[in-house]
Amino acid sequence: MVEWISSNPIFAVALACAGGSALLVIWFLVRRPLLTHATKLVLLMAIGILPIATATTGNVAGFEATKTREFCGSCHVMTPYSDDSNDVHSTTLASRHARNKLFGDENCYGCHANYGMYGTVLTKLGGLRHVYLYVLDYRNTSLADARKSIHIRTPFQNSTCMHCHSTEAPIWNAVKEHASLLPRLRDGSISCASSGCHGPAHPFSKVPM
Amino acid sequence: MTALRVSAVLTLLGLALMVWSIVAPTPLPVMLAMTLGQLFGTVAFGIYLVVVVRDIRRARAAAK
Numbered sequence A: 001m002v003e004w005i006s007s008n009p010i011f012a013v014a015l016a017c018a019g020g021s022a023l024l025v026i027w028f029l030v031r032r033p034l035l036t037h038a039t040k041l042v043l044l045m046a047i048g049i050l051p052i053a054t055a056t057t058g059n060v061a062g063f064e065a066t067k068t069r070e071f072c073g074s075c076h077v078m079t080p081y082s083d084d085s086n087d088v089h090s091t092t093l094a095s096r097h098a099r100n101k102l103f104g105d106e107n108c109y110g111c112h113a114n115y116g117m118y119g120t121v122l123t124k125l126g127g128l129r130h131v132y133l134y135v136l137d138y139r140n141t142s143l144a145d146a147r148k149s150i151h152i153r154t155p156f157q158n159s160t161c162m163h164c165h166s167t168e169a170p171i172w173n174a175v176k177e178h179a180s181l182l183p184r185l186r187d188g189s190i191s192c193a194s195s196g197c198h199g200p201a202h203p204f205s206k207v208p209m
Numbered sequence B: 001m002t003a004l005r006v007s008a009v010l011t012l013l014g015l016a017l018m019v020w021s022i023v024a025p026t027p028l029p030v031m032l033a034m035t036l037g038q039l040f041g042t043v044a045f046g047i048y049l050v051v052v053v054r055d056i057r058r059a060r061a062a063a064k
Helices: A002-007 A009-031 A037-065 A076-086 A093-098 A104-112 A119-138 A143-149 A158-162 A176-187 B002-023 B027-063
Strands: none
Touching: A009 A037, A009 B002, A037 B002, A037 B027, A076 A093, A076 A104, A076 A143, A093 A104, A104 A158, A119 B027, A158 A176, B002 B027
């Protein structure tokens, strides 16, 4: 854990602010000093400035944490997906992207995020909806039932793939299937993740149950 | 002073939730930190501000 925290200075700042605030608050609770100007200033740090700094850096750390595959896989219904991504022998799109250093531990977010102007906000709102549904409806669902009942909400957009694979590169257009299907790929009438092309993205996507 | 002690305890609770979300970033701690943790922190700071502003007003009134 120490290695993980030291790998990101934001975590260290958040924990330092929280520690400093906690020490000052405990000092106030134990010593019970009179409410002098000095006490007010100490409490301003302990109850105001340091906790606000902790909340701010903690939010940043939290938002970063929600991008990781470990976070997505922490809901049990998602473990088959994260296990597949972790499988170095898997040939699914998800797993191959997980082995790409540009995606790495954030391959779920990399492919399922929105990339528009409000993409990050919309993605986080979608994530909140996932947590809400998980807590209320799917917390006790078996994996077998989850595979039958949980599906992607809207069809996967080719524009997400095109965020990296722009369809402009000569090497991409040198593939004859790409070149012949270019208009249909760009307008989304054929999915990049179709079976027979690059899909399915996960080992159990679009497989009849 | 009782109000300030309540504020201090709320601060500790809020900090605990925030730290929990940092060391164990799974859905439950992260959601709790961003909702209850920040609510506790905001209420605690609000109580502090009310107490301090009242104290300053009292001190000014007494000086007059």
